[in-house]
Amino acid sequence: MKNNNKIYLPLLLGLVCAAGILLGSKINFTQNQGLFSSNPKKEKLNRLIDYIDYEYVDAVNTDSIVDITVNRILENLDPHSVYIPQQEYASVSESMKGDFVGIGVSFQSVNDTIVVIQPLKGGPSERIGIKGGDRILYANDEQLFDRNMTNDSLISQLKGVENSNVTLTVFRKGLKDLLKFNVKRGRVPLKSVDAAYMLTNDLGYIKINRFAETTFKEFKESLKELKRQGATQIALDLRDNPGGYLSEAINIVDEFLEDGKPILFTKNKKGAMEETFSSRKGTYEDKEIFVLINENSASASEIIAGAFQDNDRGTIIGRRSYGKGLVQREMELGDGSAVRLTIARYYTPTGRSIQKSYEEGNEAYFNDYIRRYKNGELSSADSISVDDSLKYVTPGGRIVYGGGGIIPDVFVPKDTNVEKENLTYILRSGFLSTFVFQQLEKDRSFYNSLSWEEFNNRELVNDETVEDFRRYARSQNIPVRINNYKPLVKRYLTAVMAQQLFGTDEFQRLINEDDRIVEKVIELSKSS
Template sequence: MKINYKYRPIYISIILSIGILIGGFLNFSNQNQFSDVNNSKAKLNKLIDFINNEYVDELNTDSIVNRTVDNILSQLDPHSVYIPASEQEEVAQNMKGDFVGIGVRFYLYKDTVAVVESMANGPSAKAGIKAGDRILYADDVRLFGRKLPTDSLFSKFKGAEGSQVVLTVYRKSEKKKINFIIKRGVVPLKSVDVGLMLNASTAYIKINRFAETTYEEFKSNLIRLKKHGAKTLVIDLRDNGGGYMEEAIEIADELLANRKLIVFTKNKKGKIDKTYATERGDFESGNLFVLINENTASASEILAGAVQDNDRGTIVGRRSFGKGLVQREIDFDDGSAVRLTVARYYTPTGRSIQKPYVKGEEQYFKESEARFKNGELYDKECIEVDDSLKFKTPKGKIVYGGGGIVPDIFVPLEFEHADEATLYLMESGIVGNFVFEQLDKKRNTFKGLSFEQFLKKMNATDEYFNVFDKFLSKHIPGIQLEKGKSVVKRHLNAEFAKQLYGEKAYYDILLKNDVMIKTILAKK
């Protein structure tokens, strides 16, 4: 198969959430054993003090320390990282599963805070704030025309639970200003995007990351879908970069029979910790499919590996990222943190799926991009496997270690309909922003339409495809949409549906023509 690689992916939004294993501080209790380390630390501290006290120019010592920590960690592996205090709060909040705020998703449009969505049952939705509203003031602080950074805007909306903020809003549809008194509350950050029925007996659950509440979200969706008749379960882990290992293990426990091995870890001293499934489990029988792709990593690979190695279900898609390292976090008094790799994890058959990183961090992360060039995203025969890392499942199926999880059923990118740049572009934030701007101009034309009427309206015209094509030609030259017209229109329609009708409507549109979903339904 000849593939045109003229256009490299522009919007490759590969969110590689580094796997997090909650732990305590590293325990260096034997001081004699680490005398050389202590000498090095003393040298480093003496140098920093010397610079701080005697250097001819004023400088920020903290920045030197931060760069030093970064340089030290860069000598280890790509997943041992330093997180500055300025980023740590946002990272921790993303994994927490909720935050205290007003509950809006916004877009900074022409230097004005425009509401894309008031989160269901959140403080703003309850107060009456609608999509398309412009937030002009938070209390007496002007938010428009100032080019405020996003973190500054968030700080105006967050606060203590129960605290109040007065928002001055301009409602374009009514051409008037309205004041809202918002009482800040706990707003959930969903890690399970949706749980729905694909047909009378097939359930679908999409997990976007493994946060503190992921297992609870998964379990509640699973129970609800079983009541609707689910006999087959599809778990979508595409583009899920991982997160908390424990959450993935809890979900695996729902799928595997008692005493089945889920995962084991091994540290530098050779200590092995094994984790087994328990007696509980709400879906230990029934057809099971797990969707993965080149951006599926870390905790997601633990779940997929447990399913594959126990012959419990079928892995569908493309080879996963290949991250088999476990991190422990140590927090510092200034709010920063270090995540250090402390062990490797192994799937039940004993394979490590960690891809090599001996060529350095840059080459390590570029490996994912290289899969476009070598053709493996389009042809299973192009996947390179190491025969020396061959393992067998209990039923005799051959699986491989050394670089991600190879699916049981390979599904290529939709190359016949669109090039890779277009595919990744349509899953990027630019589509959401474009759709918001279009709705902002013509929101009333959709007012009162049922979902079915909306679909009929969108499918009857190429209006938004043509506008989007012109929009991209100005901002991203070289993108050719015509070849992938059906894919582009589907994603545009889905994003319109999401902003008008919610998350479920978005997936209702996308999944009907999803190649992996079609493959699964055809197999049943």
């Protein structure tokens, strides 16, 4: 039992991220009207549901029966064909759309009061002067505090129709009177580019967390700014990126490939192939590109890595990617729910499929991270098993393999210190957010007045802060052993503090300061 505990926490990260892989990739689709023609199998299922509805002796919720039936059907297909219930469909669609309509704040409920963590960049609240630490007491005279409302209920009070107005009554520490803000609800971006900044004088860094509708636009804006700052090389961080819209990944690849180069092809059940080639002048076709991947980089992330690798373009760095080579299409079911169904496989330019096997069932498929962890693949490139029958050769003569993920050109192992990895998992889990917020609340006016330069030049997290965090973790029944890892804890506390004050860009900048793969990219960039 003791040995199991040693690996339990680090493995959770892989399992949680695996759930995100279900996002999948999408292609354009024109619905075939003949698809829904009647047949005896469908009529049989419909008749059974009608019998239960009208004849069964007890009252039965047939909606739940249908949901169970749909899920059981999809479970027998492949791990990425999934059902999206009506109550989840709106939030799933919103996360991939790239924006939402609202007032634009991240918040948490503290003592039954909405407390703003940070106004979102580019949102209505930022523009009118709402700040971190503000308490939103009323929305259009509707009391929001002391009501034991769920987060969903609170969000519904703040969201609304685009361009509609909401009057917020706000308490701000240090001020005697309440503040009134008239906010016009607008589109608030859900950023898929977490960070974009210069790692060195020549090397620009861009981290993408998923491929949503606005990803390429965000990427282009980041690329333009990095070029302005002198970037002649780009490090594209796709670690822990589960995928998303295929078109966004293709557009990003096109920025780095000459016209007419193959990016991927798809093949459906009838064997029909659809090939995609680079088709326009990119801004970095003659510049060095590094792509960072790990065991949770999937789908559209793997398309990018595979396209570069098979065109002998750039360098792929990190660990073998997830291994998802299936293309999904999202189809509505008429009642607000939808199904995301696998309709094709995609292949890299050399013709290799990177889809790992799912013949042993969904549980084994999603637990593949555990298998990789145990067989040593995450700590040694020599432990990566390859199938010689799935060997391919790039135009430049490099050997690459299909059959499950993209194997990087340069391997960087995970940290094998289990205790440190367990602690890192806890620090990355979002657990720090409330503690850091409480620290900022001790002197909110001071922290809100800091510029990034001032913040970066001060030691705002010291040994006393670490001890406060230890006590806080103990009060939440979270076991943390930090005696040997104070620098790690300080870095994460500082990074989360920077995130709440300035945003994800600054968080990533601080986390990357002691990142093995980023260090390897910098080393390679200097020698190229």
